[in-house]
Amino acid sequence: MLPIDSTKKLSFTRCIRDGDLVIVYERYDNMKAIKVCDGSVLENRFGVFKHSDWVGKQFGSKVFSNKGGFVYLLAPTPELWTLVLSHRTQILYIADISFVIMFLEIVPGCLVLESGTGSGSLTTSLARAVAPKGHVYTFDFHEQRAVSAREDFEKTGLSNLVTVGVRDIQGEGFPDELSGMADSVFLDLPQPWLAIPSAGKMLKQDGILCSFSPCIEQVGRASETMRSSFTDIRTFEILLRTYEVREGKLDDFQGDEAGSLGSLPRKRRQRSNEGSNVRETTGPPTVMARPCSEAKGHTGYLTFARLKCLS
Incomplete structure (x- = not known):
């Protein structure tokens, strides 16, 4: 180490x-x-x-x-860094990241392999999860992206926890010197099935693999490749629904046709029998929660699998 x-x-x-x-x-x-x-x-x-x-x-x-x-x-916590970092590639956000760390069973002291590095959003959280004595080896085939990521890890104080390598994992696989050392492996590749055999060789007994894919067709092919060496194969789609909470009058909430809490309230108006006066009806202030009008879709599919025992 x-x-x-x-x-x-x-x-x-x-x-x-x-x-x-x-x-x-x-x-x-x-x-x-x-x-x-x-x-x-x-x-x-x-x-x-x-x-x-x-x-x-x-x-x-x-x-x-x-x-x-x-x-x-x-x-610059991993959560805040994910929100402000330069987007060199599509990144994973907090909902996916927390799920990945939990299902990969990453704890302090673990050795984790990742490909590809991209903007380093996930890598930053992986590094904190394995600290202080663990390590993350992350690889990207694009040299300039790897250089930029390495500079970012220096800025955020994670350089002693992360090693960035330039390598085509789909074509070359992970380095042989890491064989059998990894507690978990994460793949974010366009053709993950090409790297799955190498990932299996890197894992310790009972180690866990996760593959992130934006398309379900990629999930199907990757899962088929996993079946020869892995068990307990499961795929998840993480959908995050945000609620906003505010104090107001019931009529204010009912008047938000677009569902946005920032829109102007429409007040109910009732005319008297003479039709000459306008009366506004309001209720007592209350605290209410409602879903945001903008529903964000998923970033991709997460497929997890556990290495089969050799016994």
């Missing part, structure tokens, strides 16, 4: 230092990753923020601009 460099150990309990990566939070849908650099400034609609004012503060601090506006300085 690779030695751990204590100077690069992942920790968000310490104070922010010059050179750290922070997530600047303006609002839930507006965040950005910024490297702290003494002498630099951040300019946005809230004013000018000096990086020098950030040094020495704890992650989660509220900092003010020259105009009195403010932002929050958050730690």
